Amino acid sequence: MKNRLKVLRAERDWNQSDLAAQLGISRQSVNAIETGKYDPSLPLAFRIADLFGLRIEDIFRRD
Amino acid sequence: MKNRLKVLRAERDWNQSDLAAQLGISRQSVNAIETGKYDPSLPLAFRIADLFGLRIEDIFRRD
DNA sequence: ATAAAATGTAAAGGCACATTGACTCCGTGC
DNA sequence: GCACGGAGTCAATGTGCCTTTACATTTTAT
Numbered sequence: 107m108k109n110r111l112k113v114l115r116a117e118r119d120w121n122q123s124d125l126a127a128q129l130g131i132s133r134q135s136v137n138a139i140e141t142g143k144y145d146p147s148l149p150l151a152f153r154i155a156d157l158f159g160l161r162i163e164d165i166f167r168r169d
Numbered sequence: 170m171k172n173r174l175k176v177l178r179a180e181r182d183w184n185q186s187d188l189a190a191q192l193g194i195s196r197q198s199v200n201a202i203e204t205g206k207y208d209p210s211l212p213l214a215f216r217i218a219d220l221f222g223l224r225i226e227d228i229f230r231r232d
Numbered sequence: 233a234t235a236a237a238a239t240g241t242a243a244a245g246g247c248a249c250a251t252t253g254a255c256t257c258c259g260t261g262c
Numbered sequence: 263g264c265a266c267g268g269a270g271t272c273a274a275t276g277t278g279c280c281t282t283t284a285c286a287t288t289t290t291a292t
Contacts, residue, residue: 107212121238135280137240144279145211147248149170152231162225168215184268198250200270207249210278238289249278257270262263 107145109166111136114158129153170208172229174199177221192216 115125122140126133131150139146145166146154155162178188185203189196194213202209208229209217218225 107215122240123238132281133239134241134282138280141240143241147279148208148211148214148225148229149231150279151211151214151225152170152229155226162211162214163218166211166215168212185270186268195251196269197252197271201250204270206271210249213250234292236289236291238287240285240287242283242285244282246281247279249276251276252274253272255270255272258268260266260268262265 107166108142108169109139111140111154111165114160114165115140128157170229171205171232172202174203174217174228177223177228178203191220 111125115122120128122136123133126136129136129150130153138144145151151162151166155165158165174188178185183191185199186196189199192199192213193216201207208214214225214229218228221228
């Protein structure tokens with residue numbers, strides 16, 4: 107899966123720590139997801155979508 | 170998370186084995202997801218949505 | 233140039249997802 | 263009665279998500 111987290115975060119001028127705090131996860135997890143080390147769980151994907159006011163499909167795509 | 174898998178499956182007259190085969194996972198995994206034992210991974214959620222021609226948000230909801 | 237902030241990476245641990253094989257329970261029909 | 267298909271569940275195993283602590287690298291600003 108690919109994702110647009112880095113772009114969405116940049117648009118809002120947030121750093122990885124800011125995003126992590128809002129999602130209630132660690133900064134390393136945000137980084138791992140952004141750099142494609144792994145995909146978020148479904149509940150976390152929902153929280154991410156909610157935070158950005160987008161659909162999951164608008165943030166995450168298959169490779 | 171709650172999901173509408175059982176209903177969507179019934180609408181198509183598929184049993185858990187049929188669905189499992191189409192998703193490339195085990196029947197026990199389909200059952201576990203339907204009965205709420207756990208949530209699917211994000212990639213699997215995408216495969217499920219694709220199979221039913223729906224959005225992830227139309228199949229899965231927060232509790 | 234150099235200090236600080238942001239990002240990337242790594243190891244180790246815990247819990248959740250997903251697997252197989254085997255077993256039970258329920259409803260239908262022979 | 264008994265067999266059958268469908269569904270639910272268990273134990274054991276392996277992998278993946280997410281954590282913490284720690285350190286290295288890159289970017290930004292002074």
